[in-house]
Ligand SMILES: O=C(O)CCC(=O)C(=O)O
């Protein structure tokens with residue numbers, strides 16, 4: 426069944442009337458043009474801190490990315506998944522030591538169970554890092570993307586989309602920084618070096634065997650910008666159980682990643698979310714932009730929060746099966762080694778994950 430939220434103006438929950446009961450029962454909608462208005466900053470920030478802490482997951486409108494850009498990206502993503510299986514296999518991620526390219530159904534795992542989705546992973550288009558070595562394995566995350574010969578427009582459209590998503594993610598991060606009483610310059614410390622982000626175009630095909638579209642997980646980066654179609658199936662975990670995150674036309678879903686949790690010493694929590702695979706006869710598409718610090722910044726330096734916030738920060742949540750490394754690069758490659766075993770077996774056989782891990 427299609428899950429659609431009507432986004433008529435009166436249904437937009439503005440920053441001025443977000444009530445806790447609304448936050449707990451459904452997901453808030455933030456208008457970025459309002460969030461960026463300095464005249465509204467104090468009232469906005471107070472509400473924003475609350476929703477970021479309580480649920481860490483919201484819809485973003487007023488972002489300025491055009492409907493045309495969105496539909497071009499969505500149409501091109503569909504065209505990619507409609508290529509012949511052999512054409513997609515030619516750029517299988519198993520051929521890329523940089524974890525780029527196509528991953529087929531059930532080839533990626535979350536918490537050791539196969540995800541019923543196919544996807545293409547695209548990062549910044551950069552040359553191989555010549556300093557990559559066994560003790561700085563994370564440097565291998567930089568390198569060329571794999572593009573299908575049969576769909577030449579994919580590359581310019583996706584790289585343009587990634588640039589726009591990155592600029593948007595930086596604007597959203599600035600809103601977080603202001604709400605957390607941090608200087609905007611904190612951004613320079615996080616983004617000093619070659620960009621590191623990941624764009625995933627994802628297809629959850631019709632299926633009646635495996636209910637796991639993608640298993641419950643936290644995203645690793647600073648924040649994720651997600652666009653989904655109208656099929657539904659995305660859910661976010663709350664104290665009251667799983668909440669559906671229905672379709673809102675041309676709104677991004679923003680969720681907090683583990684890096685922001687670490688930076689705020691757990692004042693903000695990375696949310697746990699999952700996708701229930703669509704039923705037989707229905708196919709779902711989404712695309713996710715994982716915005717992350719530059720790998721070469723080394724260890725994350727947590728923000729200095731004012732006492733009023735610091736006393737509420739309980740430290741990052743520790744999952745014994747998923748320890749967080751302090752070094753940004755180690756943390757980033759850990760997740761990739763764990764989720765993409767074909768790449769790990771072929772290129773990093775000494776780094777096969779602990780079988781008890783996620
Ligand atoms: O497809 C979606 O809606 C969510 C995907 C997701 O959470 C992820 O890939 O990390």
Ligand SMILES: [Fe+2]
Pocket residue numbers: 642643644649698
């Ligand atoms: Fe996710």
